[in-house]
Amino acid sequence: MSIDFAVEIESLRGTLENIIAVTRPDELKARIAELSEKAAVPDLWDNPEAAQAVTSELSHTQAELGRIEKMVERIDDLETIVEMAEEDLDEKDLLLEEAEADLAGIRQALADLEIKTLLSGEYDERSAVVTIRAGAGGVDAADFAEMLLRMYLRWAERNGYPTKVMDTSYAEEAGLKSATFEVNAPYAYGTLSVEAGTHRLVRISPFDNQGRRQTSFAAVEVIPLIETTDHIEIPESELKIDVFRSSGPGGQSVNTTDSAVRMTHIPTGIVVSMQNEKSQIQNRAAALRVLQSRLLQLRHEEEQAAKKALAGDVKASWGDQMRSYVLQPYQMVKDLRTSHENGNTGAVFDGEIDDFINAGIRWRKDQAQEEN
Template sequence: MELDSQLFLQLRKRLDDAAEFLHIDDKKRMLAKLDAQSSEEGFWQDVVKAQEISKQAGVLRDSIAQYTRACSLFDDAHTAFELSCEDEAFAGEASKLTSTLQEQIEQLELTSWFSGRFDAGDAILSINPGQGGLEANDWTDMLFQMYLRYAQQKGWHTSVLDATSSEVIGLDRATIQIEGLNAYGMLRSEIGVHRLVRISPTDEKQRRHTTFASVEVLPVLPDEVEVNINPADVRVDVYRSSGPGGQCVNTTDSAVRLTHIPTGLVVTCQNQKSQLQNKEAAFRVLRARLYELEAQKRAEKLDELRGERHENSFGSQIRNYVLYPYQLVKDLRSGVETGNVDAVLQGDIDAFVIGYHKWNAARDTQGK
């Protein structure tokens, strides 16, 4: 990478533009207001409201800190560049800092794509097996682990709401709540059918198998979003957890299944420690799904929240994961691909997430 004064002028402008589209000044004012509220006497008397304000403040603080770090890095990179003009010994450091700066600015610019109502908030990610029998259950478990690792790499907090083990191998289903800045916006890239091709570990003849699993991503709805649920319309069943939970989870009737009778929607949650916690989590998922149904009725575009729906089978996948006869992961929308399958399954999917949003933004621009 060739460094010159013009490059730093461009980087400075990109940072200034980021301050505008991220509304940094507005966020600083809002954070100051929330911090003032949190320091008032009796703030924690209303625990639910206090937690919500604290969470809002945390999101604002993270966004401001991300921009502040980029500005600080710009100063360091520019200083190293100026020193390198007089002493070549600083050239390597200047190049390294500038490369890191460009990556951070790209992350800030990526944030500008998440302008939807719920994009900046938390997400509920569900994985269900498709065609492929036992292989599909195992594939569901592999994706479950992949997303847990990805969230960990992003510094997001995860809560496993449901992870129901198959009788033989893998999972019958899995649901995770993922909390972090832009979690829902980022993870919208994963909505759809994921296809795996490999030698089956359950096939004695070691034949190649193709299997599928579908990923659904919903927003965690803020409290101010009203979703009217008539308690008489919801059947609540409790049962003993079959998941891999910790102490007490598998020894009491703590698992909860909600059936919304008018729509037929079924939500299960079994990985929290108490029946009350499972019930609260299940209602959180049910609210999100009912909101989605209402949004579909009002919206002209079917993919307003969830993306286009696909049959969970061959020909409908968004991404292929090939482990045999060669190794390749390829997104069929953005064209992003890599031969490092192991890294992807260990949660290194940022290239696919960002690649999707770049592709989607370009498609939207062309559509206009």
């Protein structure tokens, strides 16, 4: 069956127009000009954190605009190839084969661009704070938590997103009890929030001398990074602050002073630990920022729960397990919400999870529409 390229190209342009209506390229250009001025200020790097935020947003915004402009060019080029095929009968088959390949690539690229239009939640455009905790499964669960940390850091690296590991709590034998890191990029929270939930690993345990199959679990929490405009005030009377010495794998001291900070919010029981900064003051500031982010997320969840209760239709959005990583007796990573799967488990653990994230974002949008 031959492809009706005229119909396909019209469909592509229609999809692109919808994306342009949401992304507003003119506003992106204005924002790029504004950020470029800020980036050119001579004393920009006197405040490294603020400079990083400016340069990161500038890079992301330029890339977003570039993707849209490139898509316009690709569709125009596809139309040109089809026109050439109609005029050059000798090369027609070869040109149409090239056009068919380009069409498939453009469809996929547009589908990826469309994902960004689905990120319209209140905090979706924020940077993200991700915490991974080992669950049931002993040393295998701790090892799994470390595998997930590497997976997400590799994913961020592949996408050019700056990350910062803020806290790591090592398990005694291997792996991690928990780890917290930031992903400092626009829409990192909206993108990664679909990764929140319980992850399950099935494999032959490398820690079992009898070579038995082991199932282990890890929990992933994703919250939006606090901003100064959020005004989450925490009275000192609601905080319990403990200081201790930072430690690395196996209890090896990495700091000879009590620079690590454990901050407990007494009313909610939320505990935040920070040890990866060089001073107690820096760790305290980082811990407070993450605590504020968690309280902001808690407030948002309470508001959403109240709205659902008023609507009389309370649904559990997440099951006990949202994704399974099976390495034995077969190899398969499968998302239990979207049914998306990938048999290349090595690639997934190396950070190739965009397809899972995109499927999760679409699933979440569908769930929201069903509830409304």
